[in-house]
Amino acid sequence: MTQAPRINRDLVTGLKGLAKRAGEQAPSVRGADWRLATVTAVNSDGTVDADGIPGIRRTEFYRNALVGDVIILTQASSGNLLALGRTLSVPDVPWVPYTPAWTAATTNPVIGANGTLTGRYQLFGKTCHVSIRLVTGSSTTYGSGTYQFSSPFPSANDIVEYMGSARLTAGSTYIGQSLLPANSSSMNATFPASATPATAANMSPTAPATLASGHILRLSLTYQIA
Template sequence: MTVHRDLAWALKRQAQRAGEQAPSVRGADWRLATVTAVNSNGTVDADGIPGIRRAEFYRNALVGDVIALTQASSGNLLALGRMLSVADPPWVPYNVAWTAATTNPSVVNGTITGRYSLFGKTCHVSIRLVTGSSTTYGTGNYLFSVPFTSANDIVEYQGSARLTAGSTYIGQVLLSANSSSMNATFPTSATPATAANMSPTAPATLASGHILRLGLTYQIA
């Protein structure tokens, strides 16, 4: 009898363990996994499981992401998205190329700082330029690089520009389709409020200590 009871108990435990591993028995479930590969077809591999489809809102997948996987009773898996870390990720710094149509400027002992945040195909970018005593300003209209080439689409993208140069000048930035640089425009006068591309002398003659701030949201390629 003891042998029979032990055998019955062992068979019951084996069946229980098998059921715990079978989605068709346990029903829908979810768990955590670590991404090991991001595939060109929009899927990810995680914890040895290939080709897991991603939810539409799980953008910019990266190897090493700790993600939530949901599993249907059929066994199909779906990657819901990365788990929040200790804090939201900071904006990413990038090197801004400041150029001009004829002769390029050089920031020298000034500073030019660029940062961006990417969510799917949407990029938010911000630039801050502070001129120094040795900064040279080049000649011709200015361009400022963005971290990713814009989508090759019909639309252009507009943002804001603010120059503090004795007075404060409010303008716009414009990024064309399929472009990696944006230009800044400022009104040439109060009346009429027409605008011209920014240059070393427009909207003001640049000098040490002036501050230019640019901001833009656009779709990347």
């Protein structure tokens, strides 16, 4: 008889502990919450798997998801999960140096002992920003044929080409474009072949040329949506 109260107390304590743990795990009891999780898969439907939980939807701001991302998960009282975004492991994505290969169609140039050829790139998921700086020296030889400069990574095989800017200072300053084709590791620089005509006009069926079968127009830009 003397053990009954103690057994009852132990039973009540155990039930309280079970109820507490069940409440901690039940969103409908504890309300909305958030926690950290590690991404284990990135799915083609835009969701991610993290910490054994499949199909977690992402916010518009969580782009370029990668396996291994430590993300913030928010959970509604209904139990629905949403991936808010990754936590930062470094202050900023670093710019990384690399040495581009400088080649030509016929005979390759050589930068020489007192010239410099420097490249740097920044990688965000599958988006790469790259810059190249070439400074010729007295021992530089220039080869023959059109020039190519290697990119840090091959471009995607997605039909479109990628265009940027080019600038040459050689007595005068020349403004042109850089071009990296699809599925390629080599970019080139293009400049106007002559100084005239220097005017420009919006494209139409007959300007700057009368369009016909086989003509190609290449456009590229970066923009922010509303």
